[in-house]
Amino acid sequence: xxxxxxxxxxxxxxxxxxxxxxxxxxxxxxxxxxxxxxxxxxxxxxxxxxxxxxxxxxxxxxxxxxxxxxxxxxxxxxxxxxxxxxxxxxxxxxxxxxxxxxxxxxxxxxxxxxxxxxxxxxxxxxxxxxxxxxxxxxxxxxxxxxxxxxxxxxxxxxxxxxxxxxxxxxxxxxxxxxxxxxxxxxxxxxxxxxxxxxxxxxxxxxxxxxxxxxxxxxxxxxxxxxxxxxxxxxxxxxxxxxxxxxxxxxxxxxxxxxxxxxxxxxxxxxxxxxxxxxxxxxxxxxxxxxxxxxxxxxxxxxxxxxxxxxxxxxxxx
Amino acid sequence: xxxxxxxxxxxxxxxxxxxxxxxxxxxxxxxxxxxxxxxxxxxxxxxxxxxxxxxxxxxxxxxxxxxxxxxxxxxxxxxxx
Numbered sequence: 488x489x490x491x492x493x494x495x496x497x498x499x500x501x502x503x504x505x506x507x508x509x510x511x512x513x514x515x516x517x518x519x520x521x522x523x524x525x526x527x528x529x530x531x532x533x534x535x536x537x538x539x540x541x542x543x544x545x546x547x548x549x550x551x552x553x554x555x556x557x558x559x560x561x562x563x564x565x566x567x568x569x570x571x572x573x574x575x576x577x578x579x580x581x582x583x584x585x586x587x588x589x590x591x592x593x594x595x596x597x598x599x600x601x602x603x604x605x606x607x608x609x610x611x612x613x614x615x616x617x618x619x620x621x622x623x624x625x626x627x628x629x630x631x632x633x634x635x636x637x638x639x640x641x642x643x644x645x646x647x648x649x650x651x652x653x654x655x656x657x658x659x660x661x662x663x664x665x666x667x668x669x670x671x672x673x674x675x676x677x678x679x680x681x682x683x684x685x686x687x688x689x690x691x692x693x694x695x696x697x698x699x700x701x702x703x704x705x706x707x708x709x710x711x712x713x714x715x716x717x718x719x720x721x722x723x724x725x726x727x728x729x730x731x732x733x734x735x736x737x738x739x740x741x742x743x744x745x746x747x748x749x750x751x752x753x754x755x756x757x758x759x760x761x762x763x764x765x766x767x768x769x770x771x772x773x774x775x776x777x778x779x780x781x782x783x784x785x786x787x788x789x790x791x792x793x794x795x796x797x798x799x800x801x802x803x804x
Numbered sequence: 805x806x807x808x809x810x811x812x813x814x815x816x817x818x819x820x821x822x823x824x825x826x827x828x829x830x831x832x833x834x835x836x837x838x839x840x841x842x843x844x845x846x847x848x849x850x851x852x853x854x855x856x857x858x859x860x861x862x863x864x865x866x867x868x869x870x871x872x873x874x875x876x877x878x879x880x881x882x883x884x885x
Contacts, residue, residue: 492830
């Protein structure tokens with residue numbers, strides 16, 4: 488069996504580590520430049536607001552680092568990040584992060600708006616909002632995208648989820664195989680042991696088998712929806728059993744077998760009960776077949792035990 | 805417990821599924837630790853993967869750890885050739 492891991496190790500050995508310039512690398516460079524610009528901008532603003540250089544440095548550091556790091560929790564851009572966000576959303580810390588991030592964005596917006604509005608050329612050209620939005624994107628959004636927390640653990644969690652979905656699929660296939668075997672066995676038993684059942688009971692048995700499969704199908708569908716709700720991973724369980732032609736064929740065959748054998752013994756039943764029709768209705772015990780069909784016994788090669796609770800009209804008991 | 809290539813009984817993973825899981829775990833460990841992963845002991849591998857296989861039956865958990873470690877050692881041999 489081939490191993491992707493061994494292929495990867497072989498490729499690494501053949502190809503010495505070469506630097507690959509990807510979109511992620513470009514984003515990283517852009518984010519570093521943007522944060523440098525952010526530091527320069529906020530230092531310019533904060534140093535004007537106070538003469539205390541330490542306070543100005545502290546506020547500059549806060550405004551450069553805090554908004555991107557907080558916003559990064561709000562804008563996951565990978566499935567693992569989405570999962571992490573869903574998990575974090577259930578904690579008390581998450582509303583705090585949302586509130587703090589929104590206030591920092593608002594503060595950044597206000598300061599930048601005031602600053603750009605004070606620039607005569609920008610104000611005359613009516614480009615204040617555009618400049619502010621560029622600043623928000625550059626100072627906050629781009630660094631936030633770079634910092635979006637996706638650890639190796641989260642990636643392994645992704646793998647685990649994929650593995651779980653695979654397991655569900657395989658388990659369902661195995662379930663179908665087991666169900667098929669069970670239904671076939673039930674069909675065999677139905678012709679042997681259920682020969683003593685009444686017509687209504689046979690029909691009921693067929694209906695129960697159908698509803699059993701339908702119930703399993705519903706359970707699978709609900710399970711798939713739960714998995715989809717919790718993890719965002721779609722599990723194709725819809726109509727897995729009911730739409731499965733093999734299962735449907737087996738069910739049809741069972742129903743047909745039961746009902747046809749029921750019709751076959753129907754005549755015998757009437758023949759036996761016709762004589763004492765009135766007494767039959769007065770009997771509390773439901774009518775039963777006196778004997779299973781002899782030809783069925785011969786065909787199946789099984790001896791059907793003789794019933795001890797055969798129907799006897801009250802007068803004869 | 806019977807393990808077939810595609811199906812298994814008793815809640816166990818099938819052989820194909822087991823190999824796929826082991827392969828993915830080894831890839832993740834290699835991506836995270838690089839060549840340092842070749843020096844991991846079996847207990848180290850167990851510590852790293854235990855959290856991700858706790859839903860498997862105990863036999864499968866032990867087997868996954870062994871197979872992952874074996875695969876990493878095979879990778880170490882490949883890289884030395």
